[in-house]
Amino acid sequence: MSDLDDLPPAPDAAGTSLDGTKVFVITAEENAALCRSTGIEPATDGTAHPIYYYIATQVAMGKTVAGVCEACEFDVEDGPMMGSSGVRFDAPLKVGESYKVTGEILSLVRKRSRKLGVMDVLTYRLRLHLLDGTRVLETDNVWVLPRKEFAA
Amino acid sequence: MSYAIGDALPPFTIESVSPEAMKQWAVFLADPNPIHLDVEVVKAKGLGDRVINQGPINVAYMMNMLMRAFPGGRIKTMDSRFLDNVYGSDRAVVTGKVAAIDGNVVTCEFTLDVDGRGTVNSGTAIVEI
Numbered sequence: 001m002s003d004l005d006d007l008p009p010a011p012d013a014a015g016t017s018l019d020g021t022k023v024f025v026i027t028a029e030e031n032a033a034l035c036r037s038t039g040i041e042p043a044t045d046g047t048a049h050p051i052y053y054y055i056a057t058q059v060a061m062g063k064t065v066a067g068v069c070e071a072c073e074f075d076v077e078d079g080p081m082m083g084s085s086g087v088r089f090d091a092p093l094k095v096g097e098s099y100k101v102t103g104e105i106l107s108l109v110r111k112r113s114r115k116l117g118v119m120d121v122l123t124y125r126l127r128l129h130l131l132d133g134t135r136v137l138e139t140d141n142v143w144v145l146p147r148k149e150f151a152a
Numbered sequence: 153m154s155y156a157i158g159d160a161l162p163p164f165t166i167e168s169v170s171p172e173a174m175k176q177w178a179v180f181l182a183d184p185n186p187i188h189l190d191v192e193v194v195k196a197k198g199l200g201d202r203v204i205n206q207g208p209i210n211v212a213y214m215m216n217m218l219m220r221a222f223p224g225g226r227i228k229t230m231d232s233r234f235l236d237n238v239y240g241s242d243r244a245v246v247t248g249k250v251a252a253i254d255g256n257v258v259t260c261e262f263t264l265d266v267d268g269r270g271t272v273n274s275g276t277a278i279v280e281i
Binding site for chain 1: 230
């Protein structure tokens with residue numbers, strides 16, 4: 001018997017589309033400000049800071065963070081936490097380029113941890129594309145959603 | 153420049169994590185979560201007594217270390233784990249080493265540490281040089 005048998009299953013969120021409709025453009029001005037805010041100067045070859053993998057996909061996906069949480073039947077006010085983030089680049093990100101996002105929730109798995117109690121582990125995948133559909137990168141993010149309502 | 157397995161990479165240091173940068177990132181991320189902006193909210197939530205750096209900024213610090221270590225190189229893949237928070241005014245240092253080399257592709261392992269609390273992020277990356 002699992003120690004989760006006394007709990008309801010995690011909501012069935014897998015497959016929820018995160019396809020976006022917004023076009024995301026990395027401006028030279030913002031890229032420069034972002035680079036300097038992290039302690040470096042912007043590149044001079046037209047490439048943007050690679051952390052835009054996260055920013056562009058997160059901002060231009062089809063749901064807000066609150067919306068993603070809602071799809072998981074989780075109140076964003078309860079404090080989702082980043083667990084991990086991975087990215088695979090097919091091409092560098094460029095200043096002035098236009099991008100769009102596709103993606104989906106891959107899984108939502110209920111677990112029990114000593115530190116956090118009952119939590120749902122959310123994994124979602126986002127892809128950044130040029131407007132002609134060419135994929136530029138793919139990223140998987142894992143969030144921990146602490147389920148305070150199941151606290152002992 | 154040549155590299156060998158086990159080589160330490162030059163550290164990348166943020167002497168004092170900036171609350172002003174967090175305000176900028178709230179705009180970049182289109183996410184005005186007050187735990188990054190208002191210390192009173194952080195206190196009310198029992199999360200500490202300083203504003204909390206947005207997680208992606210910590211990833212950016214680690215990317216900066218890689219870009220400085222491999223000028224002209226390209227990060228092909230990167231995986232980051234978030235282990236603890238980074239707070240405003242923390243001194244944060246990224247250190248890393250070469251874990252594997254295959255032709256012009258270097259695999260690196262690295263951590264982000266803050267003074268007094270140890271490792272708060274860790275990661276691996278493959279860099280094409």
